[in-house]
Amino acid sequence: MSVQERKQRERADRERLIVATARELAEQQGWDAVTTRRLAERIEYSQPVLYSHFRGKREIIGAVALQGAAELAVSMRAAASAADGPRGRAAALARAYLDFALRNPAVYEAMFQLDGGLAFAQESTPQPLKDAFAALLENLEEVAGAGVHPGLFTEVFWASLHGLATLTKARRLPPEDAERRTDLLVDRLASL
Amino acid sequence: MSVQERKQRERADRERLIVATARELAEQQGWDAVTTRRLAERIEYSQPVLYSHFRGKREIIGAVALQGAAELAVSMRAAASAADGPRGRAAALARAYLDFALRNPAVYEAMFQLDGGLAFAQESTPQPLKDAFAALLENLEEVAGAGVHPGLFTEVFWASLHGLATLTKARRLPPEDAERRTDLLVDRLASL
DNA sequence: CTCGATTGTCTAGCAGTGCTAGGGTCAGGG
């Protein structure tokens, strides 16, 4: 019995190691550098071991994305609860979101740009993703405005942040004005 | 002399054929399906011919992106000039932008998500890209608001649209509410 | 008209990718 338990524990450890290593490698050298061979070498196992934990590379990306979503939710909630007033919370939320995207570009990519085989905006959507959206929703309801569906407002708010994050990351927007853009956006969207 | 001219013309024709075929294939089956082999087969030449026109796959993506930027600028200007009032022009612009992204997902991807080796927001930025941005700027100056730098406002407006476009395309947002989100966004951003 | 040079294109191949079939090793239970 305890032998089986130990094996299960070791398997779970190894799975965490795979995800952590993939994330690390992606942040260091980009997702292109995360090949099954390199990943296998870093965890000091052969390639097929990866496939005994995940169906394929997509699922590994998905696992990193879920981890990131959980962290993003935590830091957004922390930022919001440290801010004063509806407007202040919205601004703090935006800053926390963009800060996360800036500090964890590869994880952000896994969450919202790459195909990690995850379902979004459905019942089957994994809990961490729902929760990250909920963290936005909770703090934006009060600035959505009268007669505006909070969910819809949150989607627009999120999409706008996402646009700023990705265009900045992809060097489509000059990085130096990032803060001014964020302020302007929050200023207009959170109109109350 | 005229022989050389004919050859140059044929080369230019073939280059256009490559770009058009790459675009078509990408729209039909996604950029993953655009391999140098498949592309070569479709234009009925061997692979190395591609490399006599472009440095590599990146440059082909870049060429598709430039074509798309030119078209996007045209349709945004057309939409804006058919609309009435500053607010109406902003709304028409947003709809034209999102409509383009929806109708040409692969081209949109080439422009703003994939690496086509193009420079953005610099002097060395190719003209079509500058021009597409200019088409936005021209029609948004009047709704930027007092004391708000028009360029900065345009960047924010563009980023928000980009967020809506990409999250919808990637099935991160429910497609059915797309129009309501657009209306809400324009409503808040173009506040005058 | 012939012959060398140049231009253009193709075949074949390299190093790398994600993924998998099959064999071998080692530990657990009878």
Added chain:
DNA sequence: CCCTGACCCTAGCACTGCTAGACAATCGAG
């Protein structure tokens, strides 16, 4: 102590972007 089954690795498949080198067609000079 041996057999069985779980586990992992080697080797390989079909594909990717890209390129070296051979070959053929065309051009200009004599």
